[in-house]
Amino acid sequence: MFSKVLVAEDYEIANQGIIKVLNDKIGIHNIEEAKYCDDAYLKFRKAHNDQEVFELLITDLSFREDHKIQTRTSGIELIKDIRSIQPDIKVIVYSQEDRPDKINMLFENLNIDGYVCKGQDAIQELVACVQGVYQGNTVWPPEITNNSAANTMIHLDDLDIILLEELSQGFTKKEIRIKLKKQNISPNSESAIDKRVSKLFDDFKAKNTTHLVAIVKDLGIL
Amino acid sequence: MFSKVLVAEDYEIANQGIIKVLNDKIGIHNIEEAKYCDDAYLKFRKAHNDQEVFELLITDLSFREDHKIQTRTSGIELIKDIRSIQPDIKVIVYSQEDRPDKINMLFENLNIDGYVCKGQDAIQELVACVQGVYQGNTVWPPEITNNSAANTMIHLDDLDIILLEELSQGFTKKEIRIKLKKQNISPNSESAIDKRVSKLFDDFKAKNTTHLVAIVKDLGIL
DNA sequence: GACTCCATTACAGAAATCTGTATTGACATC
DNA sequence: GATGTCAATACAGATTTCTGTAATGGAGTC
The missing domain is CATH 3.40.50.2300 (Response regulator)
Structure with missing residues (x-):
């Protein structure tokens, strides 16, 4: 022991x-x-x-x-x-x-x-x-x-968390794209980010970004 | 006693x-x-x-x-x-x-x-x-x-809370406007709602709706 | 090599957001 | 009655979001 x-x-x-x-x-x-x-x-x-x-x-x-x-x-x-x-x-x-x-x-x-x-x-x-x-x-x-x-847990990888974090801080997708590019994080096109976030919409049954952030805040993920 | x-x-x-x-x-x-x-x-x-x-x-x-x-x-x-x-x-x-x-x-x-x-x-x-x-x-x-x-507390009236609540649930301002009209809550034009929310942006130093909801969630207001 | 599968990227258009300015009307003050 | 203030409303435009479709390229299979 x-x-x-x-x-x-x-x-x-x-x-x-x-x-x-x-x-x-x-x-x-x-x-x-x-x-x-x-x-x-x-x-x-x-x-x-x-x-x-x-x-x-x-x-x-x-x-x-x-x-x-x-x-x-x-x-x-x-x-x-x-x-x-x-x-x-x-x-x-x-x-x-x-x-x-x-x-x-x-x-x-x-x-x-x-x-x-x-x-x-x-x-x-x-x-x-x-x-x-x-x-x-x-x-x-x-x-x-x-x-x-x-x-039935939704699996979130590092990028998902980063995106949620950035969105919750009010950054636009253009700003996030630039940030990701600076940090050499791979999917960094605006459309790729859109896709990711859209998937999060589906996963969490969110209507839009604001709703999504509210949900993950309530769940304690952020 | x-x-x-x-x-x-x-x-x-x-x-x-x-x-x-x-x-x-x-x-x-x-x-x-x-x-x-x-x-x-x-x-x-x-x-x-x-x-x-x-x-x-x-x-x-x-x-x-x-x-x-x-x-x-x-x-x-x-x-x-x-x-x-x-x-x-x-x-x-x-x-x-x-x-x-x-x-x-x-x-x-x-x-x-x-x-x-x-x-x-x-x-x-x-x-x-x-x-x-x-x-x-x-x-x-x-x-x-x-x-x-x-x-230095920010004073929020009932309408502010309602707006924050609706926004966090992912409703658009058009939807909120209709809801308010149905419930006979006074300022119910889309622009008036915009103004209110803009004031909340200033109060909480939020960049946009998503940021605002994240902030008030963190503060425990919602 | 030909093929599928899948993720990234590009683009485009409708909808919504955000930020101004301007008008109206209610209310109080002088 | 004239004036100023303030909230509600209307409108406009630039930006962003959201949702499609399509092109590209790598990884693996046959």
Whole structure:
């Protein structure tokens, strides 16, 4: 089992709850906790420098800004930063988020190892998740695997996300074309972008760009 | 002080926490709790029918669907439903939400009496809020009153919200014009709508409709 | 090589958006 | 009554969006 774990969660109650579960139900005792994102990062860096690395990070996604100045506002950045230094660290996200698309993004883009949804069965799920991740598995929350939405999930590649992002920022297709050309991203003709976006219209049953952006914002993809 | 209070909050820990605070710090003992929105509504109805009405509702905004079938998914509907029956009931919202615009909407549109942000100082804030509301005040969370954003808040009237809502659903201005005409809402020429939306562009510094909708979605106005 | 399949690109036209200017009418002030 | 203000409306044009069709070229199959 994991011998050293870092828990990043800003609510003290939840924080203590996680530690208690790891302690009592799984038998992990070497646990460090952090209530702030920056704090978690510093503890990680220290352990890494001291050659006593954490094997598992359990983190929330959203951190309140609080009084302390936070450079990292979200757990996503924390994961990226930590993974850039120690790519093999296992990561479990423990969050309120329950939108399938957003959770899907975490697995696809951030390559997290497990996800536990804050809820009524969080304790059981957390135990199963930690054990599964330790065995090298990717552990999806039951909300997702049981949900048919996950199966009919619309697959979005990097370009789709870029287009959605640019559109949501109000750039015209001409501007986007120029941007893509500058960054040497392959399909960069206006008509090709049109085609892509039209496909997104179909996928999300959107009437126009504005509707599309509203939908993906609601789904939490952006 | 309030003698009978209804607490609607789906997380058991938070639920118990609120009750404990009301008990220990304020001396309210006649408290009923509900973990589901529908449950809260039924308890309210029963009390109302029995002529032993609740004087205060403390409710979360978002409720998990859980296994139980819920007709009311959000606390907003719960507040609306309860207020339609007992308009003078005091309402305090206790939620994770910290976006000024959304909180502002709660006060402006739902006429809630107080708001407490789930966070590190929630206990103190809750006590102050309940006491303030009991004295007939409207109690805003310190996050908002201290925040300059609240002062520079953009004021949106009903029409603005309607327009944003329709636009986000992908309706064209022609369609919106027809809809408004049908509902006898006053400015319903396409150019007047254009003007309104242009003003929203200025207010939110949006480049176009798509950008505008993305911004207000992020702000939580929609 | 001939063929299909598929993604990119090009082009074109109808519809919608966005940005001006101008007119009207209601309302208040002097 | 004259004046100014403001919102609603009308109109116009330049730009952008959206939706077609068609041409091009690469990758794989026979």
